[in-house]
Amino acid sequence: MNDIYKKLQDCYACVRAKTDFEPKVAIVLGSGLGDYAKDIEVVSEISYSEIEGFPVSTVPGHAGKFIFGYVKGVPVVCMKGRVHFYEGYPISDVVLPIRLMKLLGAKVLFLTNASGGINPAFSAGDFMLIKDQIACFAPNPLIGPNIDELGVRFPDMTHVYDLDLQQAIKDAAAENEIKLQEGVYIQLTGPSFESPAEIKMLRTLGGDAVGMSTVVEAIAANHMGMKICGISCVCNLAAGMTDNPLTHDEVQEAANKAAPLFKKLVTESVAKFENLL
Numbered sequence: 001m002n003d004i005y006k007k008l009q010d011c012y013a014c015v016r017a018k019t020d021f022e023p024k025v026a027i028v029l030g031s032g033l034g035d036y037a038k039d040i041e042v043v044s045e046i047s048y049s050e051i052e053g054f055p056v057s058t059v060p061g062h063a064g065k066f067i068f069g070y071v072k073g074v075p076v077v078c079m080k081g082r083v084h085f086y087e088g089y090p091i092s093d094v095v096l097p098i099r100l101m102k103l104l105g106a107k108v109l110f111l112t113n114a115s116g117g118i119n120p121a122f123s124a125g126d127f128m129l130i131k132d133q134i135a136c137f138a139p140n141p142l143i144g145p146n147i148d149e150l151g152v153r154f155p156d157m158t159h160v161y162d163l164d165l166q167q168a169i170k171d172a173a174a175e176n177e178i179k180l181q182e183g184v185y186i187q188l189t190g191p192s193f194e195s196p197a198e199i200k201m202l203r204t205l206g207g208d209a210v211g212m213s214t215v216v217e218a219i220a221a222n223h224m225g226m227k228i229c230g231i232s233c234v235c236n237l238a239a240g241m242t243d244n245p246l247t248h249d250e251v252q253e254a255a256n257k258a259a260p261l262f263k264k265l266v267t268e269s270v271a272k273f274e275n276l277l
Contacts (some may be wrong), residue, residue, distance in 0.1 A: 136187065
């Protein structure tokens with residue numbers, strides 16, 4: 001058996017020994033956005049450290065646990081804190097949680113993140129519906145022998161972000177009078193913030209927001225046949241767009257300020273997903 005697949009199966013067995021909860025929607029909460037988990041009707045929680053061989057979050061603001069429960073009656077598994085490539089984990093470990101949530105039953109992956117705005121029309125605190133993505137220097141998680149049990153060798157990437165789920169999010173935003181930008185998200189490796197010259201390059205490539213996560217997770221989920229959607233919280237304008245230096249504290253502060261609207265948007269969107277499952 002492929003070593004990566006064996007590790008995934010071992011993690012699955014460990015979680016199943018603790019809960020038989022079967023989610024339909026998997027939600028990944030980005031930097032500063034973990035507070036959303038308080039709004040879930042919680043059935044059980046499992047810390048990443050309780051799962052043998054599972055990567056553990058090391059970033060401030062990432063609690064590092066799975067929360068199983070209900071959002072407006074929809075069964076969800078919420079990933080409170082993600083694992084990043086820059087933490088030193090192999091890319092297969094970075095996407096292991098996504099693969100695990102699919103094995104647990106999730107059909108939809110709802111990705112969120114904190115990002116830097118590249119589009120000059122964006123402001124700090126905006127939400128951006130992710131319509132497409134670009135991987136820039138982040139290794140593809142499908143490199144190596146294909147795990148046939150998970151998906152095909154060459155998965156199509158034409159519509160990574162499901163059009164019906166995008167429309168559901170747009171409808172939820174409109175009904176709740178929440179401003180929603182749209183654009184392309186680019187993932188770099190981090191952990192350093194981008195230089196002004198790099199931001200100019202990313203804008204030329206067609207990016208609207210940049211961060212250090214999400215794209216590799218979406219690739220792994222797409223490989224497994226999940227329906228994917230994503231919202232990026234633009235927590236600051238990227239390097240070179242203002243005179244201010246960039247800090248992680250600034251990102252968390254902006255994310256915390258946007259949290260009440262974020263909670264509302266995620267909750268109302270998940271409620272609309274039920275008809276698409």
